[in-house]
Amino acid sequence: MKSNVLHAMDAGQIPLKLVRTSQALDPTLVIAQPTFLAAIKLCISLGGFEGDKQVYGALGIDASHWTRIHRGEAHFPVDKLLALMDLCGNEAPLIWLAQSRGYDPASLRKRETETERALRFANEALEAERVKVRVLTDALHGNVT
Incomplete structure (x- = not known):
């Protein structure tokens, strides 16, 4: 049986990766989902798509396989999970998995990137300099505490 999915390279187009801006997600909404499939459906629903x-x-998933996934007759491809969360702009499946394995979803946080770390250090150094300027300015004006 031939796939119904037309790959972008076959159509002479350059494939573009669609990634939505990350959205805030209430973990209690995710935890309320009874199954992993329900968490995946929630992820898609929150992504705001007009259709499946x-x-x-x-994601490059065949339409018939997608139908079977939605009916619970097939599994969502594990290797497409990260792409799904990027596409939808939320991490509902990750939160559901963490909770189902006994982890506290409220304690999950993203690691700091090198850029974010450098920015944090720069902001801390800037704030330290501002404190020095305030102390010296107060001392010059005779406001010693």
Whole structure:
């Protein structure tokens, strides 16, 4: 059986990776989902897509396999999970998995990137300099505490 998915390279187009801006997500909404499939459906729903075709097409999943996934007759491809969360702009499946394995979803946080770390250090150094300026300015004006 031939796949219904038309790959972008086959159509003479350059494939573009669609990534939505990350959205805030209430973990209690995710934890309320009874199954991993429900968490995946919530992830897609929160992504704001007009139809499933936008999702399975972007992920390169065959339409018939997608239908079986939604009916619970097939599993979502594990190697597409990260792409799904990027595509939808939320991490509902990750939060659901963490909770189901006994981890506290409220304690999950992203690691700091090198850029974020450098920015944090620069901001801390700047604040230290501002404190010095304030102390010296107060001392010059005779406001010693």
